[in-house]
Amino acid sequence: MKYFFCFLLFSFSVNAQTMSSIYFKHNSAELNAVSKQKLDSISRLKSKFKLKIYGNCDTSGNIELNQKLSEKRVLAVSNYLKNRLSDNLKIVEEKGFGDQKPINDNSVEELRAKNRRVDVFIEKVFMPHEKILRKTPPSFVKTSIEMMKVKDTFLLPTVHFIGGRSVWLPEGKTELQKVLTVLKNNPTIKIELQGHICCDYENFDGEDLDLKTYNLSFTRADAIRQYLLKAGIDGNRVVAKGFGHLNPLVYPEKTEADFAKNRRVEIVILEK
Incomplete structure (x- = not known):
């Protein structure tokens, strides 16, 4: 199964929320130089943010050992940050998940390595009633080719999916x-x-109930890609990526309408 690259930012620009993933060697909770550089970038943020730190493992050990290892990884990240955070940054949650929330299927080392990680979620602290409302992108199929430009973003407004799965509902077929x-x-x-x-704030991404992996936004985008490829479109023309809950149209989410707006697949023009 293809894997999804999490966002790794050394220089952060945070609107509502973002994430950095810290990766570890097999059976290790030691921070390397690259990891420390990422954490140093987080510690230098100037606005008011809250941090959530979640640890993960691959499936190499047993459940108990993996749980303890994920917690050690969380502690390593937390301790490093606590010695550097200013008053505007606050750690609000620390949790190890062991091997229970993989973003990949652990079938090969390249995929297992992406499961040996700590995710640091960085969320803006909102004032009461403060909300981000981004403009909804136009429909791809209702926009003429002449009006499309490279880097433009478009929506598939009638393509909705079965909960927890990468299977779209019949209304999206047309x-x-x-x-x-x-x-x-x-x-x-x-x-x-x-x-x-x-709205899945304990994970970067949602769980794909069929694959038992936490990369639902990717598998939904990739399901559409596979549909296009099977219909004859060259694979070099279509890329699939998952962005989890880190790029919402509405944030914080308060209503079912907010949730619905954020559950979506968008199309970005790469070349024309």
């Missing part, structure tokens, strides 16, 4: 067929499918 037609009629266009979820 729109996806139109996406396919657009790509077939315009063979120079290359796109990126970007998956997003809502």
Whole structure:
């Protein structure tokens, strides 16, 4: 199974929330130089943020040992940050999940290495009633090719998925067929499918109930990519990425309407 790269930022620009992943060697909780550099970048943030630190392992050891190792990794990150944080930054949660929340299937070392990590979530502290409302992107199939520009973002407003799965509901079939037609009629266009979820704040991404991995935003985007490839679109023209809950249209989410807006797949024009 393909894996998803988490966001690793040395110089942070945080609007509502972002995340940095700290990776570890097998059976180790020791921070390397690259990890310390990432944590130093977090400690230098100037605005008011709260931090959540979650530890993970691959499946090499037994459940008990992996749980303890994930907690040691959380402690290593937490202790390093606590010695450097200013008053505007506060750690509000620390938790180890052992090997229970993989973002990959542990089938090969390259994938296992991405599960040996600590995720540091960085969330803006909002004032009461403060809210981010981003403009909803236009529909891909309702926008003429002439109006599309490279780096433009478009929405698939009728493509919705079964909860916890990368299977879309029947109402999305017509729109996806139109996406396919657009790509077939315009063979120079290359796109990126970007998956997003809502409201799962103990994970970067949601759980794919079929795969038992925590990369639902990616698997949903990739399901659309696989549909397009099976219909004859060249794989080099379509990229799939997952962004978890880190790029919401609405934040904080308060209502079902907010949740619905953030559960989405967007299309970004890469080449035209």
